[in-house]
Amino acid sequence: MESLQMLYTGFAVCLQPQNILYCFVGVFVGTMIGVLPGIGPIGTIAILIPTTYNIPPVSAIIMLTGIYYGAMYGGSTTSILVNIPGEAASIVTCFDGYQMARQGRAGPALGIAALGSFIAGIIGVMILAFLAPSLAGLATNFGPTEYFSLMILGLTLVTYFGSSSMLKALMMAALGIILGTVGQDPIFGRSRLTYGTESLWDGVGLIPVVMGLFGIAEVFVNIEEGEERQVYETKIKGLLPDREDWRKSAKPIARGTIIGFLLGILPGAGTITASFASYALEKKLSTHPENFGTGAIEGVAGPETANNAATMGAMVPLLTLGIPSNTVMAMLLAALMIHGIPPGPLLITRHPDLFWGVVVSMFLGNAMLLALNLPLIGMWVKLLRVPYKILFPLIIIFCLIGVYSLHSRVSDIIIMLLFGWFGYIMKKCEYDGAPLVLAFILGPILETSLRQSLIISKGDPSVFFRHPISLICLLLAFLFLLSPLVPFFRTRREKIVTGGMA
């Protein structure tokens, strides 16, 4: 009942003209970057964070959140029409979506992707609205011990779900923690690993790191490959799926919503895992699995629903516990902190206008996205035809603007370039950047929680095992870490990570 009253507050906040405008800007930009390969929501949010300095925090978060779930809608367009996913979460949509386009059924494919995403978005927001306050209430009982163990579990899950090689992901996570220690020690204030460099006294900036790893590195890889996209020349007609399409898609949409939301909550799992898991499940449950890969609409409906539901699920740990479950949430956490709003269990009670405004904005945003992605699909198709040789200089300039405008320091550009090269080499060696960024964000919280726990317990490490929540988290982390050593679980994990495609 209280949630319903607070939803009313959310509507009052969200329906202010300024917030409607920023919501539209967010979902529009999100769809655009979802359509355009080469830059994703992570880089875009990083670039746009400095532009939000002079706007109210609620509007800023509404816009930045809109970019995230908007990108999921946009990513399906390129998957279906070009067979190149605009977003990693839309990789599986290529398998059947492109085949449907080749059969002259691009319209129903695009339609079911948009409608499935809309349904998942609405249901996901409703679950978030009713689940989050209860979780936040529970989390007010968390102390440093619980937070430490939760971070350990979170980082373990990121490495478990996020990469084909868990060992490499763990190495990147360790590197991220090291990066997070650069700067001032959080308890004693002593300088660490700065080597007398003034620009490192406050630590390595998150935004130069993210833009380097996900923006500049991506440009390096793309210009090196030099491929141009071939847009499939087809007239897009009949955007609304027919009755038979709905009959086939109804259950995949329902299952995709649940799988996506649950996997979205788990750190590291996120939209990519959700879409792969949904595809694998639908193929397994189908009476005609041989149709998958040849234009089965279930292969579009399920994954596209799941990836949008995952974006809603990902908001849960961020808004209730202050723990980002993926790199995009880490960027939103950075945005909240820049605006002076520390995320955590008290966010809902201390800033109800922000929490409920953002939740309600997701209802509004999903409705706007339906309008953007169905009647205006022709506009996005035209955008697809812009050659990459025109796009990449724009991406570079946006990255430079985003990075320089933080502190007006040329050193941030150099850091971005260094991480660009690092990310470029790491992509060639098959190291994933996401564990590094998440560990970089969580590392300082992890360290503070660890040291506080040890100080409080007078140096007794068994404190982590005496608190029930901490014990459960550590046990789960331990099991996930060791599971790849067991062949049965190793096979299961590979199926989840690759969607059964390997």
Added chain:
Amino acid sequence: MIARAGETVKKMKKSDRYTSVIYAAFGLYIAFEGYRLELGTFRAPKPGFMVFLAGITLWMLSMVQLILSFPAGKTEKQTTWWKDRQWQKVVKLTAALLLYASVLRWLGFLLSTILLLFVLFKGIEPQRWQVALGFSLITSVTCYLVFGVFFELRFPEGILETILIRMFS
């Protein structure tokens, strides 16, 4: 780059070995730095505690990766990083960005950005010079107006900004 649907990615064991050695050396160095910062005790951990832990963890994981990267009898297909790749463009782009960083404060945002964009449009993926110049001018001015004026982000001012400000004030 997100792989095209259906492409398989081949394992590169040699690169795993090289990266493992580099990471292991780095981890050991960081652990040493952590030790120099003071570890403290469990009862009172000092600034070097986490640095040391993270460094040692990285070292251990790298050593495991190094051991696992040696093949057990099978021959591996060697994939080169640079074959059929236009890596020269990456080097050119890096040089252009370094140059941009060095002249940004001196020439101001507008002029440096116009020059950078012209180099990118003409030098990396060649366009006709009219297209390159046109896009460079339009993009730079639009970015200045949107980010510098509308969003009020602070950019270094040079001669072109001074002219624009005088024109519109």
